[in-house]
Amino acid sequence: MSDNAITVPPEIANAIDTAHRIAVITHVAPDGDAIGSCLGLTHLLRNLGKDAIPVCQDPVPYIVNWLPGVEEFVRKAPADVDLVISIDLSSIDRMGDAYDAGTLGHIPLVNIDHHVTNTYFGHVNWVEPRAVAACEMVYHLALAFGYPITPQIATYILTGLLTDTRGLRTANVSARVLRVVTHLVELGAPIGEITELTFNRRPLAIVKLWALALPNLRVEPEGIIWLVITEAMRQEAGYDEPGDGGLVSFISTAEEAYIGVVFTEKPDGTVNVSMRARPGYDVARVAFALGGGGHPQAAGATIDGPLDTAVQRVIHALREALTEQKAARAAVPQPAHAGK
Amino acid sequence: MSDNAITVPPEIANAIDTAHRIAVITHVAPDGDAIGSCLGLTHLLRNLGKDAIPVCQDPVPYIVNWLPGVEEFVRKAPADVDLVISIDLSSIDRMGDAYDAGTLGHIPLVNIDHHVTNTYFGHVNWVEPRAVAACEMVYHLALAFGYPITPQIATYILTGLLTDTRGLRTANVSARVLRVVTHLVELGAPIGEITELTFNRRPLAIVKLWALALPNLRVEPEGIIWLVITEAMRQEAGYDEPGDGGLVSFISTAEEAYIGVVFTEKPDGTVNVSMRARPGYDVARVAFALGGGGHPQAAGATIDGPLDTAVQRVIHALREALTEQKAARAAVPQPAHAGK
Known part of the structure; x- marks a missing residue:
């Protein structure tokens, strides 16, 4: 991962300059970065005198429901806007019902995203996979165009950046990212309060769910x-x-595990399979084989039930994959302290 | 909390300049900051050509046992040193058996610590409660005196700083602290690897303990x-x-809890009581009343068993304290988004 400066296409400033009413749309099933980047960009635009509307098909998730202004989200972009900006989404369908191509297809669309899988569906496309969060892109955009970052906007941006990096705990956190975080704190983002509300707070129902689920923990001898x-x-x-x-x-x-898996039974009888691998191991290939997707360290799929059959099938596939990956690792020397 | 620059007493450089063989002693029951600051300082001194020995009475804890050089710790400072530096400890007894006053009492002692309760027991005392970790003080010391910070030393320092701030999640993480973190990463500290080994790794026994303990979770209607x-x-x-x-x-x-408590039965029949409070609430006073200590948000005590009696006693005391604190809070307006 390069730590070079991130540059912003000037076409985006031109599109914003000529627009008056702008829909800022983020993806279905939004996470903290979707909400933070959408609200951050909305407020940047409002401070420029634009009429900006944050749009998301689905409700704001618990983790960021404390952010000011979350009640302003609308489920569907109005038809009378003169610019659409999509943020944090890789393909046009990820806007869901928020974007109606029939009424909005002729309106200019600016696509701002950090997913490497982006399909470049906009009239202007700014895709920056080096950004650790869409919020990091909103930060660079504000700086590049001289849009003022108020404490409230810094809070939106930092919140999304922290959620997408699990509190600066992902492998892509570089000195550049830390400089952005430092600057946002200098600009007035209350990092302690954001951390308290985002990471040190969960519904009691989650604690109860852990209490019910953990007793049936199973450990396979291979390290699953x-x-x-x-x-x-x-x-x-x-x-x-x-x-x-x-x-x-x-x-x-x-520490004894190379791979962790949770099987969640769904009301319709299918089973959601969520997998994690230690650095150096890979669960993405098994997820793809099951019809799902993801990254080497975190991947998942939804497969047919019943639960017992799903478990047997997945554990069998992971056992084979793990045996193969251990053999491949044994054949090459590993760096010190790189985990097992 | 002030975010002003931290200055280092020049007397420390003088003491180091004239010394040849230096014992660097940290506290009993060491945590990540104790180990990181002790090893960081030891290596800074070695790179100046000094014979430096890291000393700690107790073993290195699991959380940082992956750091290079942890096997170099000795349990007791040798008698033939010409300087002792204590690091991350507030009173001389916190060195335990590592420091023998009979043989070392006449040797110059430099006391470097960030605890506000420090008793100034050294010949030179540098006590800086604004530092979020003893490791932050080691960083400022190296910078002030022009001691080179190698990638390995940056790793020690960053590891201790991250553990004492629970991964930058404590309320004292300021822009100054983030600038230190950024610089350490620029100097070569692998923040991703440190985070992986320190925060994303625990013995399977802990996961099993959670599985056994969580099913007896209890929620008192008052929010305990x-x-x-x-x-x-x-x-x-x-x-x-x-x-x-x-x-x-x-x-x-x-989210429904104001206070959390874990009661741990000890082999000798006493009960360890560990308490946490949301910002705005206080468990320190109850801990003091039970003969223990701590901070408003995190405190504890060891009390007589049996377990049932201990639980009743503590829950009763917490209930009274919480009722009182809620009444006090109701009497003054609270800032928005500051928790419940």
Whole structure:
């Protein structure tokens, strides 16, 4: 990963300059970076005198529901805008119902995204996979064009940056990223409060879900650690959000494990499989083979149930993949302290 | 908290200049900052041509046992040194058996520490409570005196700084601290690897302990969340380190809780009580009343068993304290987004 400066296409400033009413749309099932970048950009534009509207098909997730202004999101972009900016999404369908091509297809579309898989669907496309978050791109955009970053905007941007890097704990956190974080704090983003509200706070239902799910933890001798979350557990815990409440990340920290897996039973009988691998190992290929996707260290898929059959199938595939990967690693020398 | 520059007393450089063989001693029951600052300073001194020895009475804890050179620690400072530097400890007894006053009392002692409770027991005392970690002081010392910070030394310093700030998640993380972190990364500290080894890795025994302890989670209607760790659970999990394996921090994140408590039964029949409070609430006063100590947000005590009696006593005291604190808070307006 290069640590060089990130540059911003000047066409984006031109598009903004001539626009009056702008829809800023982020992706379905938004995460902290989607919400933070969308609100950050919206407020930058408003401070320029633009009429800017944050748009997202789905509700704001718990982790960032404390941000000021989250109630301003609308589910669908209005038809009377003269510019659409999409943020943090790699293909046009990721806007879901928020973007109606029938009414908006003729409006200029600026595509701002940090996913390497971006399909360049905009009239102007700024795709920067080196950015650790869409929020980092909003920061560079503001700096490049001289848009003022208020404390509130710095808060949006830093919140998204922190969530996409799991609190600066991902491998792509470089000196450049730390300089951005430092500057945002200097600009007034309250990093302590953001961290408290984003990382030190979860619904009691998640704690209860962990209490119900952890006792059935299983450890395979090869170094695969896994557990299941049944629909009954989710109901008993009162946990109605999607996802595993962070369980796969937690069990995967066990030093004895190369791979961690959580199987979550869904109401429709399918099974969500969420996998993590230590650096140096890979769960993406197994996820692809199961019809899912992801990165080497974090991948997933949704497969047919019932639960028992799904577990057997996935554990079998992971066992084979792990045996193969261990053999490949044994054939090349490994750097010191690079994990197991 | 001030964000002004931290200055280093020049007397420390004088003491180092005239010394040849230096014992660098850190505190009993060392944490990541103790080990990181002790090794960082040791290596700075060695690069100046000094014979420097890292000293600690107790073993290096799991969280930083991956650092290079941890095997060089000796349990007791040799008698033939001509300078002693204590690092990260507030009173002379915190060195335990590592410091023998009978043989070392006449040797110059430099006291470097960031605890506000420091007793100024050295011949030279540099106490800087604004520093978020003793490691931050080692950084400023190296910069002030022009001692070169190699990538290995930057790694020691950053590791201790990250552990004492729980991965930059404490309220004292300021722009100054972030500038230090950025510089250490620029100097070659591999922040991604440090984070992976320090925060994304724990013994399987801890995961098993959580699986055994979490099912007995209890939530009091007042907003106190608690559980017990019995000696039988610790044995079944195979967890033989002190502490609760992070459980009190985890359960205290539940949004519905103002206070979290973990009761750990000890082999001698006493009970360790570990408490956490949300910002704005205080568990230190209850800890003091129980004969323990700590800070408003994190405090603890060791009290008489049996477990049931200890639980009743503490929950009763916390209930009263919480009722009182809620009443006091209700009487003054609270800032927005400052938690409940």
